[in-house]
Amino acid sequence: MNASHNAPVGVDAADRFRDASFPLIFERAAPGRRAARPPVVDGAPMEELLGEEHLRAQPPGLPEVAELDLVRHYTQLAHRQFSIDGNVYPLGSCTMKYNPKVHEEVAKRFQDVHPYQDEASAQGVLTVLAELQDDLASITGMDTVSLQPAAGAHGELAGILMIRAYHEAKGEGEQRRVVICPDGAHGTNPATASMAGYDVVEVPTGPDGEVDLDAFRAALGPNVAAVMLTNPNTLGLFETRILAIAEAAHAVGAQLYYDGANLNAIVGRARPGDMGFDVVHLNLHKTFTTPHGGGGPGTGPVGVKAHLAPYLPAPLLVRRDDGSVGAEGQRPTAIGRLRSHYGNVGNLVRAWAYIRTLGLEGLRRVSTMAVLNANYLRVSMREAGYQIAFDRVNMHEFVARPPDGLKTLDLAKMLLDYGVHPMTVYFPLVVREAMMVEPTETESIETLDAYAAVLGQVLRDAQRDPSLAHDAPRNTPVRRLDEVGAARRPILRYQVPKA
Amino acid sequence: MPYVPHSDDDVRRALAAIGVDDVEALFADVPEALRDPPIELSAPLDETALLKRVDELAARDRTTGPDFLGGGLRAHFIPSVTPHLAFQSEFVTAYTPYQPEVSQGILQATFEYQTMMCELTGLPASNASMYDGASAVAEAALLAVRQTKRETVLVSRGVHPETIEVLQTYLWPLGIALEVIELEDLTTPVPDVSSEVACVIAQNPSFVGTLEPMRSLADAAHGAGALFVAAVDPLSLAVLASPGEVGADIAVGDGQTLGNPVGFGGPSFGFMVVTEPLLRQLPGRLVGQTTDVDGKRAFVLTLQAREQHIRRSKAKSNICSNHQLTALMATINMAALGPQGLREMAEGSVRRAHQLADALRAAGGDVRTGARFFNEFVLCIDREPATLRRALSERGIRAGVSVPEAFGLGFAVTLATTERTSDDDIAALVSALGDLGVLASARQEVTA
Numbered sequence: 001m002n003a004s005h006n007a008p009v010g011v012d013a014a015d016r017f018r019d020a021s022f023p024l025i026f027e028r029a030a031p032g033r034r035a036a037r038p039p040v041v042d043g044a045p046m047e048e049l050l051g052e053e054h055l056r057a058q059p060p061g062l063p064e065v066a067e068l069d070l071v072r073h074y075t076q077l078a079h080r081q082f083s084i085d086g087n088v089y090p091l092g093s094c095t096m097k098y099n100p101k102v103h104e105e106v107a108k109r110f111q112d113v114h115p116y117q118d119e120a121s122a123q124g125v126l127t128v129l130a131e132l133q134d135d136l137a138s139i140t141g142m143d144t145v146s147l148q149p150a151a152g153a154h155g156e157l158a159g160i161l162m163i164r165a166y167h168e169a170k171g172e173g174e175q176r177r178v179v180i181c182p183d184g185a186h187g188t189n190p191a192t193a194s195m196a197g198y199d200v201v202e203v204p205t206g207p208d209g210e211v212d213l214d215a216f217r218a219a220l221g222p223n224v225a226a227v228m229l230t231n232p233n234t235l236g237l238f239e240t241r242i243l244a245i246a247e248a249a250h251a252v253g254a255q256l257y258y259d260g261a262n263l264n265a266i267v268g269r270a271r272p273g274d275m276g277f278d279v280v281h282l283n284l285h286k287t288f289t290t291p292h293g294g295g296g297p298g299t300g301p302v303g304v305k306a307h308l309a310p311y312l313p314a315p316l317l318v319r320r321d322d323g324s325v326g327a328e329g330q331r332p333t334a335i336g337r338l339r340s341h342y343g344n345v346g347n348l349v350r351a352w353a354y355i356r357t358l359g360l361e362g363l364r365r366v367s368t369m370a371v372l373n374a375n376y377l378r379v380s381m382r383e384a385g386y387q388i389a390f391d392r393v394n395m396h397e398f399v400a401r402p403p404d405g406l407k408t409l410d411l412a413k414m415l416l417d418y419g420v421h422p423m424t425v426y427f428p429l430v431v432r433e434a435m436m437v438e439p440t441e442t443e444s445i446e447t448l449d450a451y452a453a454v455l456g457q458v459l460r461d462a463q464r465d466p467s468l469a470h471d472a473p474r475n476t477p478v479r480r481l482d483e484v485g486a487a488r489r490p491i492l493r494y495q496v497p498k499a
Numbered sequence: 500m501p502y503v504p505h506s507d508d509d510v511r512r513a514l515a516a517i518g519v520d521d522v523e524a525l526f527a528d529v530p531e532a533l534r535d536p537p538i539e540l541s542a543p544l545d546e547t548a549l550l551k552r553v554d555e556l557a558a559r560d561r562t563t564g565p566d567f568l569g570g571g572l573r574a575h576f577i578p579s580v581t582p583h584l585a586f587q588s589e590f591v592t593a594y595t596p597y598q599p600e601v602s603q604g605i606l607q608a609t610f611e612y613q614t615m616m617c618e619l620t621g622l623p624a625s626n627a628s629m630y631d632g633a634s635a636v637a638e639a640a641l642l643a644v645r646q647t648k649r650e651t652v653l654v655s656r657g658v659h660p661e662t663i664e665v666l667q668t669y670l671w672p673l674g675i676a677l678e679v680i681e682l683e684d685l686t687t688p689v690p691d692v693s694s695e696v697a698c699v700i701a702q703n704p705s706f707v708g709t710l711e712p713m714r715s716l717a718d719a720a721h722g723a724g725a726l727f728v729a730a731v732d733p734l735s736l737a738v739l740a741s742p743g744e745v746g747a748d749i750a751v752g753d754g755q756t757l758g759n760p761v762g763f764g765g766p767s768f769g770f771m772v773v774t775e776p777l778l779r780q781l782p783g784r785l786v787g788q789t790t791d792v793d794g795k796r797a798f799v800l801t802l803q804a805r806e807q808h809i810r811r812s813k814a815k816s817n818i819c820s821n822h823q824l825t826a827l828m829a830t831i832n833m834a835a836l837g838p839q840g841l842r843e844m845a846e847g848s849v850r851r852a853h854q855l856a857d858a859l860r861a862a863g864g865d866v867r868t869g870a871r872f873f874n875e876f877v878l879c880i881d882r883e884p885a886t887l888r889r890a891l892s893e894r895g896i897r898a899g900v901s902v903p904e905a906f907g908l909g910f911a912v913t914l915a916t917t918e919r920t921s922d923d924d925i926a927a928l929v930s931a932l933g934d935l936g937v938l939a940s941a942r943q944e945v946t947a
């Protein structure tokens with residue numbers, strides 16, 4: 001990979017020869033232009049039907065553009081965007097695997113069903129959802145699954161609220177005020193605990209990269225409502241003492257919560273339910289390859305053991321005596337709704353298609369090759385001159401850092417000039433200058449070799465000439481941004497010129 | 500194996516480089532008792548078999564014929580150009596734009612989205628989108644609680660019943676009281692607002708279609724030092740007074756009507772737009788404009804000190820994602836239609852609803868509305884709504900969203916129209932309701 005002839009993803013040819021900024025859609029507009037035309041219904045004026053007092057004084061300042069200008073604008077914007085389809089994207093904890101194209105076809109077949117139509121006229125999509133609900137329960141080793149949460153963090157909220165409802169039903173709501181998270185936890189874990197009204201206690205990572213069992217035991221007590229863990233953890237290491245952790249948590253009456261962000265490491269090979277977890281959320285946009293979409297929509301189904309099932313958010317799908325699938329109403333003990341309707345169905349049907357395509361053997365192959373690739377890249381990065389935070393066999397991801405004196409941020413920006421995406425940087429917080437790498441199973445060994453070669457190259461370049469590090473990236477559509485200025489004087493919208 | 504590229508030789512080469520004998524050695528950290536659990540999944544399907552199965556299933560879903568379903572989601576016109584542009588693989592398969600130098604596509608499109616939402620709502624600061632309308636309303640209530648440090652939320656019965664359920668879910672763990680303002684003549688009466696109230700929430704048009712007295716409700720909230728939250732259908736804002744014009748502090752809602760399919764309820768997206776003083780209380784992502792080292796205009800995620808990955812347990816919300824792709828659909832759709840196209844859609848929806856209401860009344864239907872309604876209204880009926888929905892569905896018509904008992908209307912449904920509703924659709928519905936005796940029985944009750 002050579003920066004001079006391998007054009008970075010995202011460079012619009014015209015942009016290279018133009019110093020000017022790329023225009024906004026508003027700057028491509030002119031009054032009277034339009035692309036699409038809806039059917040026009042003639043009839044009484046709005047003043048008559050709605051009343052003058054309900055009408056807006058001025059039309060909204062939306063852009064008026066011709067169809068080809070619209071197409072060019074959003075096509076060129078797409079070209080200014082990095083994507084998995086473009087190149088390798090090894091973000092740790094994000095599982096940026098390939099998104100199969102057949103899933104897009106599957107999703108289209110179900111997109112025009114309305115959630116309020118007669119249940120008998122929606123048996124196709126309801127059957128898909130019921131099958132997915134069962135499959136996810138089996139894959140995670142839980143008794144029941146709700147598909148409703150709209151994202152991983154939303155699933156976390158559902159899970160922690162169920163735990164809270166469970167403790168309250170046992171009369172221990174007042175007593176249990178604390179949620180324990182490891183210091184390496186995803187930021188959503190403590191934020192979720194706060195939203196659910198809990199105080200957060202962090203337990204440290206031990207010298208082997210796993211939860212410090214002594215510190216963990218010391219933090220446990222009758223005031224603990226839940227323990228939130230991900231396994232493998234954010235260092236990419238399997239918590240080998242998980243059964244002891246579960247036993248200790250349950251011994252004080254706490255519930256064990258599984259953050260499913262890292263399920264890709266073990267899918268088909270081990271189950272959170274068997275480890276002793278009481279609640280699990282999944283990120284279907286990670287393990288089950290629904291597209292990330294530039295930041296969402298995700299989908300965060302939540303599964304529970306039987307003792308928490310009374311608290312699951314409806315609608316739950318049930319098979320009726322006549323063989324049809326229907327939605328069960330809200331149980332009186334339930335935590336209540338988390339959002340409207342059934343969930344992010346467009347993603348749920350994609351995940352269903354993925355599981356149908358792979359079957360159990362295919363899913364086992366996913367976790368096996370994800371772990372193989374991550375270990376292969378760990379060894380390659382070590383050979384390329386990086387330090388590995390915990391240099392032992394890891395799971396689906398690992399954490400590295402550059403040699404002393406070099407900044408992770410600079411190296412990340414240098415990677416952009418080679419048309420590849422950096423890893424997750426500065427997370428987890430327990431490793432300084434952290435580079436968290438998760439290649440996923442869908443990358444070939446050749447791609448990993450090429451990525452490692454680029455990593456070696458940027459390291460040598462940065463050591464040879466610090467200005468190369470400081471000035472990177474050079475070949476991207478825009479270069480380093482003034483992020484401090486953006487936050488100090490927020491400009492969050494374009495000022496549309498008023499006629 | 501699908502989607503995994505490794506040949507046997509690749510695996511051998513990788514294992515040798517790692518220095519282990521076989522792949523099982525990579526899982527040595529997993530306790531033996533946990534390995535190889537009994538997971539039951541059906542046998543894998545190839546692409547042809549998968550699509551055949553999908554065809555069989557999809558054939559069991561009704562997606563054509565006259566459609567009067569609303570309740571927050573409606574099948575409006577979506578031009579072909581919208582999904583074509585939004586579903587370019589660069590947009591679909593990108594992650595959150597944490598590396599702005601190679602993410603200007605999504606960042607700029609989001610800045611355009613934020614601008615469009617500000618224009619529609621008449622308020623100055625929009626986040627980059629949220630999960631859905633109902634959870635956005637709940638987040639708005641939490642924002643109001645943080646801002647005012649008060650612990651009661653007043654919500655109109657006219658707010659979508661599922662939204663009220665979501666509000667309850669979000670508020671109970673924090674000990675925030677939720678009080679419902681009951682409707683009078685299908686309209687929210689101006690309430691007495693006490694000094695404990697953090698916000699008043701009303702939906703316009705309401706769940707039963709009424710145009711609410713938004714200005715009076717805003718004044719009542721402000722008079723007591725509370726915020727006013729306007730839950731709105733964004734398409735309606737092509738013609739209706741904006742939340743900014745009526746004095747709302749926060750505009751929230753679901754963006755489905757701006758260019759996403761009904762999708763069996765998701766994903767669409769939620770939006771939240773606020774006044775300047777509330778900017779730093781906003782949950783969720785924000786995109787801001789800045790410059791790069793060469794002075795070019797560029798866009799970046801900003802004010803992240805509010806968010807979970809920086810603030811952890813002190814974050815404004817645990818929300819970690821936005822609904823980027825569905826918000827992008829709306830952005831492109833708004834640009835495709837422009838203010839004129841959106842207005843034509845809103846006006847067409849309104850006209851069709853009034854035509855339908857007139858036709859039903861003329862046929863003896865028990866139509867109920869507030870003083871003014873938009874593109875949805877109530878029809879009181881003589882049987883369970885689910886029974887009516889089934890009977891209409893068997894006649895090829897999708898219609899009849901249930902009005903919950905809490906509205907005190909007995910058996911009732913809402914009917915909604917769009918600009919796509921035709922004269923034939925209206926005739927078909929009126930005729931089917933007549934055949935089913937729904938209109939006749941109402942007429943008998945009236946005459947009796």
